[in-house]
Amino acid sequence: MALTDQEKLSYAWNWFEYHAAQRLLxxxxxxxxxxxxxxxxxxxxDSKNLMFASATAYIGSFVSLAFLVLEFRNEELVNIGREALKEIEHSDSVGLDTSSRLRLLTLDRTRSRLKSHxxxxxxxxVLCIVAFFAAGYWPNFFFAQQ
Known part of the structure; x- marks a missing residue:
C-alpha cells in the first residue's frame, strides 16, 4: 500500500521534528x-583537593566530547528528515511551482552559516572540551609553583 502525499509529509515532518527536539534536549x-x-x-x-578538581575537569572534558559525538549523530538524523522534506517540496504532486516561497527548506539553505545550530x-x-582539559591541568601547575 502506497502512502498518500499527506502521509509522506506527516512521516517526514514527525521524523524531523522528533530528532530536532532531541538535539536541543x-x-x-x-x-x-x-x-x-x-x-x-x-x-x-576551594577545599584544596586538587586531585578531585583535576579529575572533575577531565570528566567534564570527556562528557563534552561525548555530547559532541552525540551532536554529530543527532545532526545526521535531523538531516535525514530535512532531505525527505526537501524531496516532498520538490515533488510534482505537492503542487509548488519552482518560484514558490513555500519551499521553506530550499529557502533555508541560503541562510548564513553563522546562524546555524x-x-x-x-x-x-569544543570550547568546553578544551576549557575542561586545561582546567584539569591548571590546578596542578598553579599550586605546584607555590
Missing amino acids: AFRYFLVFIGILLVAYNSGL KLWLRIIY
Whole structure:
C-alpha cells in the first residue's frame, strides 16, 4: 500500500521534528551536566583537593566530547528528515511551482552559516572540551609553583 502525499509529509515532518527536539534536549542536558561539574570543580579548588578538581575537569572534558559525538549523530538524523522534506517540496504532486516561497527548506539553505545550530553547538562543545582539559591541568601547575 502506497502512502498518500499527506502521509509522506506527516512521516517526514514527525521524523524531523522528533530528532530536532532531541538535539536541543541533548544540549539542555549538556548544560546541566556542565553546571554540576563546574560546581564540583570549584568545590575541589576551594577545599584544596586538587586531585578531585583535576579529575572533575577531565570528566567534564570527556562528557563534552561525548555530547559532541552525540551532536554529530543527532545532526545526521535531523538531516535525514530535512532531505525527505526537501524531496516532498520538490515533488510534482505537492503542487509548488519552482518560484514558490513555500519551499521553506530550499529557502533555508541560503541562510548564513553563522546562524546555524551546527556551528554554534559544535563551537560550544569544543570550547568546553578544551576549557575542561586545561582546567584539569591548571590546578596542578598553579599550586605546584607555590
